[in-house]
Structure formats: structure tokens, C-alpha cells
Amino acid sequence: MIEKMQFLTITGPKNDIDRVMNRYLSKYEIHLENALSELSSVHDLKPFAEINPYKEVLMKAESLIEKLGNSSRIATHDMSMPEAQSIITQAYDSVEDLTADKKELTRQKEALTKELATIEPFRMLDYELKKILNFKFLKFRFGKISHEYYKKFSDYVYETLNAVFIECDRNEHYVFGVYFVPASSSAQVDAVFTSLHFDRIYMPDEYEGTPEEIYQTLLNRQKELRVARKELTAQIQNRLQDIAPELTLAYEKVKDFCNNFEIRKLAACTKATTQGIVFYILCGWMTKKDAKKFSKEIESDPDVYCLCDEEYESSTSKPPTKLCNPKIFKPFELFIQMYGLPAYNEMDPTIFVALTYTLIFGIMFGDVGQGALLMIGGFLLFEFKKMNLAAIISIAGFWSTIFGFLYGSIFGFEDFMEAVWRRPMEDIMTTLIMAIGFGIFLILIAMILNIINGIRAKNIEKIFFDASGVAGFVCYGSVVGCIGLYFLGYAIPGTIVLAVLVGVPLLCIFLKEPLSNWLSKKKNIFPEGSKVMFFVENLVELFDVVLSYATNTISFVRVGAFALSHAGMMGVVLSLAHVESGKPNILVIILGNLVVMVLEGLVVGIQVLRLEYYEMFSRFYRGTGKAFKPFKSKKTN
Known part of the structure; x- marks a missing residue:
């Protein structure tokens, strides 16, 4: 079902908007629209242009909460906005020196990381780097060259060049190395290497030893910086621990005020009255139930005026869709959201999908044992992981179990129990005709739903x-x-x-x-x-x-075909397990059931969804609605 919406226009003195949002609107879910767009025909309206004064303090609060780490403690008393700002500012100042030290260590660590990346490809060069850098009569060039040009260099250039190239390392793209050339020939050799796309790398000159020794020194220094940063982090957390509950509450308070302030982007302002008073205007959608409560709550407030319109029509916006279904059907909203939410004046097909999807799944996958496993497994997953798909699997497994009794099948065995109704393989043609008949019934239902949607949309x-x-x-x-x-x-x-x-x-x-x-x-x-x-x-x-008409009808043959397929696949499993011999292979039966349950269950689930979307939804459903997005969820008491 779709919640009935009312369009609200809320107005009051401009300087009172924070109080209204915190005292009233924070208790209700309201989908706000741009007031300037909604009231485009009204002259002399201006945007609510103000700079958010809470952004800076919120940034400080976020950095402090991040430094605080995992802390679930939060104060429960009331806190004013000035108190929250004061707590955050004092806490920020108390750790500012440690934060600055930590930033400096971070900068040093990043610089070391770059130097390590520079040195690493040349670690095999067993010669002191500083001596190379101080050569007087030889020029050197560290760098990298792509494999393509390195091959050309080796095959055609190297033997004729007055230089020595030492390969140090290579990866999938480049060869890293250094070449030495007499100073008198350096200009010519440099030009040749430049033509081969030799990418020069400049080595740091402040370290002693070979590249390997320098690399290890840098690694040790990096470890020292990491330990020092951890110590500073611990010191910061220790300073903040005593005020953690107050700081967390202050953060939540500032975040609420900052979010509320952002609502001004959707508000409009009137021109100042003769008394110099400017009024704000907020426009949005609220459920009929919430709108009634909200209107009643503000009756005694002289500074807030609200106009509720149930038959509101706008050229710029349409009512948002908020689904409201019984708990057992709520998981199936997943399929509706995948296709597209219903428009506000459209029927919500959630219950229709829930009933038809699980019923068709049961018909196509009727087995008492496998259905029971799907039902129990899906239920447990939903209970512990709250996965909507798991709840759908559980309900589908229930119908599989029901049709397992109707077909007389338990883990593929059809000798243990009599079929309450009939076995699909007893008369294949009848099974397929019945599947088509069932499809015709569903198509006619879909047409009736389309007529109802047409009546709703006039x-x-x-x-x-x-x-x-x-x-x-x-x-x-x-x-x-x-x-x-x-x-x-x-x-x-x-x-x-x-x-x-x-x-x-x-x-x-x-x-x-x-x-x-x-x-x-x-x-x-x-x-x-x-x-x-x-x-x-x-x-x-x-x-x-x-x-x-013809293709949609024939498409329902798959309902009967999969019922036959399941019986056939389980027949193969039982045959491989040599059940007819009287000494069945239990392991083959278990593995076969698991494979059939997983593979066929997945295929059947997808095929049923295809029938829903293409054979039924296409006849009555458009899915062009927009989601109901409240600027703030209701506070739980």
C-alpha cells in the first residue's frame, strides 16, 4: 500500500526557523521540495541565503570523534548549542599541539614513502650512492625505459654508444637502470636516451651507503615514525576519554543543527514587512497521519502557520511514494524498488508480487525436504542478518514445501508418501496445459489491475x-x-x-x-x-x-516445465545413487540434493522474477514514482 500524502506549506518569522525545525519537524518525516520552484508564480520571493555557521565547528567535531576512536558512551542530559560549541572548541584546543605533531610525522612518513619508492628499483646496485653522485669525469643518469624501447636500445644502439648501462630491476612496464657516460659525450648520449623515452629519476643525496643500505635505513625510520604516530594517537585519545560522553553528545547536537541549517537551501523568504519582519516558507510532503499530528501540535504556537493541501497539483513536483505494507510482505518491496517505485496514484503491487512470486516458485520447485531447508535457512538468515532476500527465500520455501506434499515428493523420493493432488510426471501434457491455464488467469488479473490504475489516474x-x-x-x-x-x-x-x-x-x-x-x-x-x-x-x-498476447501466454509453459525438470533432475540423482538396488549411496543423495536445491532454486527464482516483470508488470505497472526522502528520520523515544 502507498501512504496518503499531504502537501504542507509552513511559514513563520525568518529568525525562528531553527526552533521550528528542532522542536517540530525533527519529530516527523517530511519530504521537502524547493519552495522557490513550488511558488514560482509568487513574486518577490528570495532564496534563504545564509552561510552555515556550524560547518567549521562540525568539521572540528568530526576530527575529534575520529581521533576518539570507537566510543559508544554518550551523555543523556540536554545540551544547548552554545554549550556544544564550547565543549568542541575546548577539546579541539586541548589536543591541538599533539595534532600538529602528528601531522608533521605524517608529512615525514609520506616523504619517506616517496623516497623508498625512488630507491627500491636500484637496490641491487652494489656501490655507494654518494660516490656516484660525486663523480667528476663521468656523468650518470638513473631512470626507467619501457620494454619496447629497451629492446630496440639493446639490439641496435647499445654497441655503438659510448656509455655503460646497468640494469637494476624491471616490472611489467619498465626496465630500471643507470647509465654512465664520459662528460665529453654526455650531451650526445643524453639525446639518444631521450629519443628512446628514457624517464630520468633523481636520487636523494643526503644518505650514506649503497641503495640497499639506504633502503633499509629508510624502512627503519618509517617504522620509528609509525610507532611515534601511534603513541601520539594514544595520547590524544587519553586526553579526550574523560570528556568522551559530553563530546559525543556535542557532536550529535552540532550535526543536527548543521543538517537543519542546510534546509535553508530549500526554503524561500518574503520581502520585509513594514515592521521589518521577514518570513520563511517551507514546502514539502508529509503522510496524512503525520500531517494531522503536526497541525495539531502547532495550533497553540503563534509563530508557526501551516497550510495542508491533500489535492495539491504542481507542474514542478509530484507526490513522493512511501510504501507501507504488512510486515510479512515488506521484504518483497525489494523487487518493487528494483523495477521502480509505483507512482503516487498507482497501485502498490507488493502484495500481488508476494503472493504470485512465492506461489509460482512453489509450483516450479515442489519438494517437501528441499522446501523445508529453504524455509528454515532463509528464516535464520533473516533473523540474524536482516536480509530481505532471505525472508523471500523463506516464504518461497514454505510454498515449495506445500507443493511438495501436493506432488508427493520429499528430497526427490516419491515412494515415501502419496501425492495429495498429483505428480507432475504422471501426465506431462496435462501439467503443461495447466501451467498455461494458470498463466492466463494471472494475465487477466494483471489486466484488471491495469484498469484499476487507469481509473485512479482518470x-x-x-x-x-x-x-x-x-x-x-x-x-x-x-x-x-x-x-x-x-x-x-x-x-x-x-x-x-x-x-x-x-x-x-x-x-x-x-x-x-x-x-x-x-x-x-x-x-x-x-x-x-x-x-x-x-x-x-x-x-x-x-x-x-x-x-x-500469444508470447506472454506461452511463456507460462516454463512453470510446468520446471516442475517436470525438478522431478527429472531428482530422478537422475536417485539413479546415480543406485536407490533401486536397495543399498543407496547416501553421500550421492545428500550432495545431489544440495546441488539441485542451489542451482535449480537460483534458476527458478530468476525465472519467476522474469515472469513477474515481463509477463505481468508490463501489463499494468509503470514504476515511475519518486521515493519519499525525509530530511530527517523520526526520533525514537
């Missing part, structure tokens, strides 16, 4: 002339009825009756746009443009409609 075309409207229902129902009469051996209605029951509805679908315009008393009955193109396009669309 859409004449959707009600009467849509492929899933009254015309489609009569046409499809008549064809199905005739086919049923033929197979049961009864006489089919005459040509005139068939023309009325099938031909007339198809003609209405073909001419749905002109007929809708005519009933709506519009000036232009036919759409603008070429009449020939109109008839061609509608003829193609009518062919697609007829084809969709």
Missing part, C-alpha cells in the same frame, strides 16, 4: 482502449474462452459473436488515440501528422499487441 485510454484495458481484456478473454470451448468439445460462438468479442476490441485498440480524444472532447481527434503514417504505425502496434 486515464480514459488506459481504462478502455489499452491492450491491457477493457478492450484487451474482452479480446484476450474471448479468444481464451473459444480455445477452451474447442478443447472441451463445446460449440464455438458464431462469426458475428466472435467479430463483436474479438474484432471490435481490436479495432478499439487500433483507434485508441482518436477514440480517447473523442471521449475527452478534444478539438483534434486524430493526432497531427500524416494519416497514412498513423494507420501504418498503429497497424504495426496492433500486430505487436496480438503477438504479445
Whole structure:
């Protein structure tokens, strides 16, 4: 079900907006809209332009909470905003010296990390780095060259070049090394290496020893910095521990005020009155139940005025959708959200999906043992992990268990119990025909839901002339009825009756746009443009409609096919376990059941969802709604 919404326009003195948000709006869920957009026809409105004064103190509070670490302690007394700001400022100042020291250590650690990355590829060079850097008659160049150019360098250039190249390391992209060249030839050799895309690397000159020794020195220094940072972190936490409950409460208070202040971006302001008073205006959606409570609460407040409008229409916004379903059906909202939320005036298909999805799953996957395992496993997962999908699996497993009894199947064995109804493999054709019959019933239900949605939206075309409207229902129902009469051996209605029951509805679908315009008393009955193109396009669309009737119906064959498939797969498992010999292989039976339960359960789950989306949703559901997003959730007492 979809919660009934009311559009609220809240106004009061500009300097009173914080009190209103903290005292009233924080108790209710309200989906705010941009007031300037909603009131675009009103002149002399301005945006509520103010700089958020709480952002800076909030940033300080966030950094302190991060330094504090995991602390679940929070004070429970009331705290004013000035008190919260004072606590945060004092706490920030008390650790500022340690924070600065920690930042400096962090800077040094980052610099060391860069130097380690520079030195690492040259660790195998067994020569003191400072001596290389102090050569007088030889020039050196540390760097890297791609594999492609290094091969060209080795094959065609190296033998003719007055230089020595020492390879030090390589990775998947580059070869790292250093070349030495006489000072007199350095310009020519440098030009050659530059043409080979040699990327020069500059080595640090403040360290003693070989690259390996320098690398180890830097590593040790990095460890020392890491230990020093941990000690500083501990010192900061120790200073903050005594005020942790007060600091956490102050942080929550500031965060609330900062978030509330951001609401000003959606508010509008009036021009100052003759007394110099400026008023704010907030616009948004609230559930009918909350709107009634809110209106009652502010009755005695002279500084707050609220106008509630249940029939509000806007060119810029539409009512948001907030789903409200019984607890057992709530997990199935997951499937609705995956497809798209219903529009405000659309039916919520959650209960329909919950009933049809689990029922079809049970029909396709009927087994007492495997269904019970799915039911129990899904229930436990939902209880401990609160996964909506697990709850869906549990309910689907319940229906699998029910149909397992109806089919007389438990872990694939069909000799332990009698079928309450029938076994799918006893008569394959009957099973498939019954699946199609069940699909026809669901398609007709989907058409009825589409007609109801059309009535809600006051859409004449959707009600009467849509492929899933009254015309489609009569046409499809008549064809199905005739086919049923033929197979049961009864006489089919005459040509005139068939023309009325099938031909007339198809003609209405073909001419749905002109007929809708005519009933709506519009000036232009036919759409603008070429009449020939109109008839061609509608003829193609009518062919697609007829084809969709057939394909959607035949698609439900898979319901019966999977019921047969399950029985067949379990027959193979029992055959591999040599059950007929009287000495079955228990391990094969267990593993076979697990494999079938996981693989077939996954495939059946996906196939049922496909039937929901393509064969049923496509007939009555659009999913074009926007989610209800309150600026703040209700406070729990």
C-alpha cells in the first residue's frame, strides 16, 4: 500500500526557523521540495541565503570523534548549542599541539614513502650512492625505459654508444637502470636516451651507503615514525576519554543543527514587512497521519502557520511514494524498488508480487525436504542478518514445501508418501496445459489491475482502449474462452459473436488515440501528422499487441516445465545413487540434493522474477514514482 500524502506549506518569522525545525519537524518525516520552484508564480520571493555557521565547528567535531576512536558512551542530559560549541572548541584546543605533531610525522612518513619508492628499483646496485653522485669525469643518469624501447636500445644502439648501462630491476612496464657516460659525450648520449623515452629519476643525496643500505635505513625510520604516530594517537585519545560522553553528545547536537541549517537551501523568504519582519516558507510532503499530528501540535504556537493541501497539483513536483505494507510482505518491496517505485496514484503491487512470486516458485520447485531447508535457512538468515532476500527465500520455501506434499515428493523420493493432488510426471501434457491455464488467469488479473490504475489516474485510454484495458481484456478473454470451448468439445460462438468479442476490441485498440480524444472532447481527434503514417504505425502496434498476447501466454509453459525438470533432475540423482538396488549411496543423495536445491532454486527464482516483470508488470505497472526522502528520520523515544 502507498501512504496518503499531504502537501504542507509552513511559514513563520525568518529568525525562528531553527526552533521550528528542532522542536517540530525533527519529530516527523517530511519530504521537502524547493519552495522557490513550488511558488514560482509568487513574486518577490528570495532564496534563504545564509552561510552555515556550524560547518567549521562540525568539521572540528568530526576530527575529534575520529581521533576518539570507537566510543559508544554518550551523555543523556540536554545540551544547548552554545554549550556544544564550547565543549568542541575546548577539546579541539586541548589536543591541538599533539595534532600538529602528528601531522608533521605524517608529512615525514609520506616523504619517506616517496623516497623508498625512488630507491627500491636500484637496490641491487652494489656501490655507494654518494660516490656516484660525486663523480667528476663521468656523468650518470638513473631512470626507467619501457620494454619496447629497451629492446630496440639493446639490439641496435647499445654497441655503438659510448656509455655503460646497468640494469637494476624491471616490472611489467619498465626496465630500471643507470647509465654512465664520459662528460665529453654526455650531451650526445643524453639525446639518444631521450629519443628512446628514457624517464630520468633523481636520487636523494643526503644518505650514506649503497641503495640497499639506504633502503633499509629508510624502512627503519618509517617504522620509528609509525610507532611515534601511534603513541601520539594514544595520547590524544587519553586526553579526550574523560570528556568522551559530553563530546559525543556535542557532536550529535552540532550535526543536527548543521543538517537543519542546510534546509535553508530549500526554503524561500518574503520581502520585509513594514515592521521589518521577514518570513520563511517551507514546502514539502508529509503522510496524512503525520500531517494531522503536526497541525495539531502547532495550533497553540503563534509563530508557526501551516497550510495542508491533500489535492495539491504542481507542474514542478509530484507526490513522493512511501510504501507501507504488512510486515510479512515488506521484504518483497525489494523487487518493487528494483523495477521502480509505483507512482503516487498507482497501485502498490507488493502484495500481488508476494503472493504470485512465492506461489509460482512453489509450483516450479515442489519438494517437501528441499522446501523445508529453504524455509528454515532463509528464516535464520533473516533473523540474524536482516536480509530481505532471505525472508523471500523463506516464504518461497514454505510454498515449495506445500507443493511438495501436493506432488508427493520429499528430497526427490516419491515412494515415501502419496501425492495429495498429483505428480507432475504422471501426465506431462496435462501439467503443461495447466501451467498455461494458470498463466492466463494471472494475465487477466494483471489486466484488471491495469484498469484499476487507469481509473485512479482518470486515464480514459488506459481504462478502455489499452491492450491491457477493457478492450484487451474482452479480446484476450474471448479468444481464451473459444480455445477452451474447442478443447472441451463445446460449440464455438458464431462469426458475428466472435467479430463483436474479438474484432471490435481490436479495432478499439487500433483507434485508441482518436477514440480517447473523442471521449475527452478534444478539438483534434486524430493526432497531427500524416494519416497514412498513423494507420501504418498503429497497424504495426496492433500486430505487436496480438503477438504479445500469444508470447506472454506461452511463456507460462516454463512453470510446468520446471516442475517436470525438478522431478527429472531428482530422478537422475536417485539413479546415480543406485536407490533401486536397495543399498543407496547416501553421500550421492545428500550432495545431489544440495546441488539441485542451489542451482535449480537460483534458476527458478530468476525465472519467476522474469515472469513477474515481463509477463505481468508490463501489463499494468509503470514504476515511475519518486521515493519519499525525509530530511530527517523520526526520533525514537
